[in-house]
Amino acid sequence: MNKWIVETKNFKIDESVVLECGTELSDINVAYETYGELNDKKDNVILLFHALTGDAHAAGYNSDEDKKPGWWNDMIGSGKAFDTDKYFIICSNILGGCKGTTGPSSINPKTGKPYGLDFPVITIEDTVKVQKKLIDSFGIKKLIVAGGSMGGMQALQWSIDYPDMVKATILTATTSRLSAQGIAFNAVGRNAILQDSNFNNGDYYDKTHPEKGLAIARMIGHITYLCEESMHNKFGRRFQDKDKPDFDFGVDFQVESYLQHQGKIFVDRFDANSYLYITKAFDYFDLAAQYGSLEKAFEKTNSKFLIMSFSSDWLFPTSQSLEIKNALIRAKKQVSFCEIQSPAGHDAFLLEFEVQTKIIKSFLRNLE
């Protein structure tokens, strides 16, 4: 069978964007992919948002040589949850990222060198502002927004910032604000990068990158994406390729081997500075603080909402989804909520595609 080949495209924003921190950012490029066809009325649009370390490549393959499809390939395509027979689906790389959209590894037009830490600190609102420029370029006036984890934060922000555009908002494994524990995990990961002897205040692009710190940050992240139950099921206390310990500081247990592997492969595909910027945007996101209360945040939205949480997700637990649901109800908005039973932890939104597909299809059908 032929592979479904999708091209990552680029959109250059021809004006500068004023960010929440006050800085004006110009020459912004947005990397994005589209799946399906935009109809004549331009009203069959679903805008998807990726999570922390994702990219615009949500489905299909970029080339025949690609071994893995896009990160939400199980959810996007003909007959799937986000059905390309009906919908025109857009996914763009986040501002501050390292997968095509302008970020700290991009060339600063003022210096001709990568921004590094001269890149402004961004927020979820900023990322949404940039996505809006992309959507405007298509002439799209109405859309559905959807995302998991940090993608859900962007979907929430869209529903609030552009109430006349967003018809429906699909949220999975997300929150309206990170807990203190969530901030703590991000902060330790950032510290590992900032303290890496190769970090060089973010100016490392022509030198060895702070790979050790970034790998540590990724290992911490992976512990929070799984959960005790999924780690127990996957690894238990089994030794890696042996039946007794080595009595040294190499890898003894399978779970250690898994984490080291995850750290190692991550540094090949991700920029440490982008990790700093995106986790900071993660930490800052707080709709209740921004609008006075979560209920007030939702006052002007005209969207219908679908919220899915996962029983074993301890990073963005069900209680945080219920906070969103309850605030929406108090703000007299239409909301459907489902806690999906899953042993997969936070990662469930990338794995439990069958049940998410059923729920999303039913939600989208009811919008028609």
Add this chain to the structure above:
Amino acid sequence: MNKWIVETKNFKIDESVVLECGTELSDINVAYETYGELNDKKDNVILLFHALTGDAHAAGYNSDEDKKPGWWNDMIGSGKAFDTDKYFIICSNILGGCKGTTGPSSINPKTGKPYGLDFPVITIEDTVKVQKKLIDSFGIKKLIVAGGSMGGMQALQWSIDYPDMVKATILTATTSRLSAQGIAFNAVGRNAILQDSNFNNGDYYDKTHPEKGLAIARMIGHITYLCEESMHNKFGRRFQDKDKPDFDFGVDFQVESYLQHQGKIFVDRFDANSYLYITKAFDYFDLAAQYGSLEKAFEKTNSKFLIMSFSSDWLFPTSQSLEIKNALIRAKKQVSFCEIQSPAGHDAFLLEFEVQTKIIKSFLRNLE
């Protein structure tokens, strides 16, 4: 009021000890403190074990200048849970530690330099073997053992290894084996140390120590000692000394400030190599694997058991205490169990002294 001054003493083991890894370790020193008086029958002994980064200094002050008392001062003393009016209480620093007992920072008699990574990898069984030598030196034949967290692991091992000596075993916030998630947290902490550019394969004693890696390890540890609820109560999403974010990579939130402070003060008092060795002993401890099953592990013990867990402890959750309790019941041993309601997470065993005192006093009274 005069301070209760306690001296840390030293016991030199005059024979070598064969460790579980096969290495014979000689010239072992054990740092210990005692509280109360040993009676003539030498049958009023309680041996306490400290947790991961603790030391022999469990109660009182080492000098008039000391600002803080020992780590379990609220539990040890006249009329307290471990009552010095009745009991002779001993606490020694763990083998592999850096607070007086021989460990990787001690001088290797063969080279005249600190062991570093030439120190053998130790297990909980090894630490217990060394403590036994100390107890023998007093001529003590019967005792009660007690400990929280990794201290509880040592108490469990004592009850199994010396069934004719241990009358009673008091366990708080402990486990018979770390979960995969627990191993994962330890592994990431160790990685941060091993990857620190100052680690130098453990040979850093005359140079800059791997302080950055050790601080990261400690920050990760602190996240697991608290819990979402205690972090929320302590810090929430409050900013540190300001009311809005700085839009940079300094400290924004109180929880970040707390963790950085904990990391910073830890490197002044703890050795990175000891952190490696002790967390490894932590990971290796697995009574069910050692004896075939937890029930079999407890077959020969003649101890009575008291087990306390804390409702919000997610590092050593109540379910793991229940595993111990249920195995003891299957092995037909006497066991009392209590889950203490507390919002303090794993740290509760160091904080919730009032309720622990009531339970321990009642348990000890029933032994008489």
